[in-house]
Amino acid sequence: MNFTRGFRSRGPRDPRLPPGQYDVGSDWPVLTAETTPLVPTENWTFSVQGLVEQPSMWSWDEIKALPDSTYSGDIHCVTTWSKLGIAFRGVSVDILLSAARPLASASHVLATSHTGYTTNLPLSDVTGGRAWVVWEYEGQPLEREHGGPARLLVPHLYFWKSAKWVSGLQVLDHDEPGFWERNGYDDRGDPWLEQRYQGD
């Protein structure tokens, strides 16, 4: 192994940190590729379309009336920071998909944002209690710069998969690379396998 002259670890590593990640503490860096959009809740909708029996759309009031749940845990950004022990509240993607009923051929989703951003995910990564549409962070409304009024949350994958200003899921029978995935980032993005870039 090549080690760096003079560099020492700062005590035991937090087991919640995937390889190559560090604990950013109370900061929450904001990373977006363009301008921060204003998406008023009056105009906000979330839809599930594509290969489903019942294409579905929820308004802000409708989605907030669904049974909510909380994710408590960690998030991991591909740029090497992680935030540990935080909580989001929203609705499980399972509930949204069960209303739309994906066809048997469905294998992937393309998450879309009110801004045009897209990111692709296997259906198995957004089902089974592992993905949410969230509108609350640590008990407060999700800030606009972090994707408010609502964003996708898929915390077991790198955080670019958790589309800000989320507008819906397009259910597909194949994988279709989204914005960052076409720009060299991995199609799956598992932080524990360090799937950062295409080919990792």
Add this chain to the structure above:
Amino acid sequence: MTTEAIPGSSSAIRVIDQPAPVPRPGKWQKAAVVEIRAETSTAKTFRLRLGGAPDYLPGQHFILRLTAPDGYTASRSYSVASAPDGSNDIELTVERLAGGEVSTFLHDEVVPGDELEVRGPIGGWFVWRGDTPALLVGGGSGLVPLMAMLRLARRTGRSDLVHLVVSVRGPDDLYYAAELSGPQTDVLYTRHVPEGWTRPPSRLRVEDLPSSMAPTTTAYVCGSSSFSDAATDAILGAGVPEDRIRVERFGPTG
């Protein structure tokens, strides 16, 4: 500096272009420190020599990794400050952040002759290929990737394509000061101005941007989140459409 590399879970991409191919990261490679220069009292540039000539575009970044004898590693991503010139070298400028595990080590321990590890280049959106009009707007250490663009333009004799506006608190906070003169560059001070400076200290305003720009100009904004929002508003005010503005925000990375 610590631009945090690119993907924030999302972005406001009004027009999604199929991006042209960009240089992709290879494997981890050794990088010998050949020179260290102070840019300001808190920023140093590290010139790193790789095993071969790196293929990269201005705006891309590299991940730098430190490894302890027990196998522990710490990694951070840093924008490249240099422009590709056919040599085996890249330059990374690193702001020293108090308590920052990697930046304090780089500043306080690393000397020429040391060997680090890097992987890159990374990023395919915030890149300039050197052949289109570009407005470069940076705040503080957000200057770093824009400097790579300016350096490429100068090296290839295409300075006419770029205009750089950098905003810093005061003269002591300005990186690469010796290179920031001439018609392609404007320096704005938000707190302290040099003696004899006519523009009073102020944040970036629309009047600080060029009054006429080619319609095909792409704006590249790099800085803190609040700087990026203010700069974006000014650039929109100067007539650059939203879908021609690319933003790289960064937060603290130690």
